[in-house]
Amino acid sequence: MPVRTRLVIAFIVVALLSAIASSWFHTLIGSYHLSAWLDDVILGPRWLQSLVSTTPRSGHALLRFRPLGQPAPLADHHTALTFFGIEAGVLLAIIAAVALAVSRPVLLPVRRLARAAQRMSGGDLSVRIPPRGRDELAQLVTSFNGMACALEDKVGELEQMESRARQFAGDVSHELRTPLTALTAVVGILDEHPGLTGDAAQAARLVSQEVRHLNRLVEDLIEISRFDAGSAQLVTDETDVANAVGRCLRARGWSNVGTDVPAGLTARLDRRRFDVVLANLVGNALRHGGPPVTVKAGIQPDDRGDGQLAVEVRDHGHGLAPAAIPQVFDRFYKADTARARSEGSGLGLAIAWENTRLHGGHIHAGNHPAGGAVFTVKLPLSAVEQP
């Protein structure tokens, strides 16, 4: 049944019930000789009374009141007002009951709709409401389902496009590895060849340098495409931080980097990823910041009061431009556009950021009050391995 019909019927029922109730009330207390003005207050104006009044059924009234043994009618205002109150109460109760009965089936689909909309804004686009009946609300439910369907399709399409684009970046990088294998294998021969002099030697050096650069770029692209595909996995071991920091710096020949790491400081980390994070931050500081570069590590309390590992990489250069700080972890972001292409891939900080996030930590970039940029990595002391 359409909602409009239901509402019309409800109004008619309420009107009829109130008419009957007031008529009954009139009959009941009519015998009490109410003053005319009170009659008007209770029953409405004369013309309305004539519309709804019926023959007084005094027998009925007598039946109720005679057993109380009170033959004399009371014209007392208080009693009249009490009856007036009772009448109003009875009427309100009837109307409220009817309204509740009528509104329930109307509100139920509205509530379901609200719940569905809430789930949808929470990200669940698969939500649908089974349509019931053929009224206006059923139409609304059908439209909602249609909208959810269209939205899900569109989002699915966009996600597919995005994943295709990411897949493409990964595939391209993989494809580049085979030709790079050949290049990497032979470029050393050119490097060391005594027969090359002058321009030829310079060209050979350039080729060899750029092949190395290309290798790093491809490697970083593959690394980041693993994060995009969600296939990056954490392999954690109990790690001595001072040891890991020392080895990271030694392996890259960065003997000019100062360290301040307490002995015996351990954390459960993915060693390779921790090494990547630290190497990228220190490499970035050496390339773009000013010397001396220092690495400091320690335990700091986190939001919940537990300890977390904090590793701080600081340089003593000009620091980061405030406008650049929110973007330093973006892929291929270059703070200084005038600067010539650096030896990094442009993905180093983005990779450091992803690796930190995989550990359940985060990196903060900022400037030291005394000058120079500071990158602070915060990692939980025991990172959780995903299954």
Added chain:
Amino acid sequence: MATVLLVEDDPAARQGLELALRRLGYGVQAAETGEAALRDFRDAAADVVVLDLMLPGLDGFEVCRRLRRGSDVPVIILTARGDDLDIVGGLEAGADDYVVKPVEPRVLDARIRAVIRRTARTGSPAETYGQLMIDRDSLIVRRAGQDVSLTPTELRLLLVLSASPRQVFSREQLLGLVWEHDYLGDSRLVDACVQRLRAKIEADTSQPRYIQTVRGFGYRFGPV
């Protein structure tokens, strides 16, 4: 100098690697397909096999499995992917080590040298632990009197562990001692090799007697 059987289907990569390996002083036998590799291996015994995983026809995993059926030759897999599935699959097929393309010649050289060195003899008397006899001089391992056929990596792992019974070695230490990897070596190499070794020398691999796991630390030999 050692002979390398290089199995790689891409002509440029094959040529490049062959050139680099020859310059490093290795004898190189190059094969284009898995079938050719198996045939060549029968004809000319190579000291080490460098095997690409992505091959047309018979893939690298299958080639590795078939090589293992008749030989303990060290196998280094060459993967263009560096994907965990590839590496784990290769190690399960019996590979001793892996390198990810593009590989620098000096890295490949170091890995080849390391797998070959594993067959070096140490010259100490035979020792017996329970039913296991380890002869360090002739590099023979016997279990209950039966010869056990071990690959050089498995043998080296057993020799390193049994040289200090009861001492716990971390995966990192074993990577350095057996594989000669730097500090960021892949600990899955150790785990895969321990599994293979246990399958050959233990009576019950679920309750290993010789190669025991020390949870959270690594492995140790015995106590028997």
